[in-house]
Amino acid sequence: MGSICGIDCMNCELSSGCKGCDATGGRPFGAECMVALCCKKGEDELCRFKKKLLAAFNALDIPDMEEVTELNALKGSFANIEYSLPNGEVIKFWDDNKIYFGNQLQKKGSDRCYGIMADEKYLMVSEYSGYGEDAEIVVFKQWN
Template structure:
């Protein structure tokens, strides 16, 4: 499995208060968590590989009904924000590990 400690350390440095409390990640298939999301350039795309497994979690936001989704492998960390059932997903951070 991926280096969870390294992923968590990096996740905790992003400056997103809700993500500083994440202590564990779950193995989830890319095909399950690969959301079509709005990228910083305004385009919509999927950035994960459906055939890979990712260390992942979902965290509810404290100030509204949206959630953060985290997905990472040994090379990258992606953080999304989305509504119910992954609706209106926006890429918040995409970082090389």
């Protein structure tokens, strides 16, 4: 298997369910990979995009959220938790097979966490406890 971004696919825990970026045109699980999209645009695009996204998350100025300094490539299924809407409907926002940028940050002075996730169009900050329990949407917006 070959990658577009330079990751060693053979050392990835997901390699058994993935054909690699080279064989799939940057869609390793059948959906887009944000890292591959950036890398296809040029050598510096990944760094530029991540800096722009970090700035967008930090500009939200959420008082008890620590500064966002790192973003990781995350398969949607790892972070795609369910949210209850006011009408009682339970939904998920992300594609389980797409690769996004995200991270988990500890909420200051709390045992709860913030989960951050984004793609080329939308960013989300959610707050939750444990393994995505009692999830609440803090921000979901178009950003780019």
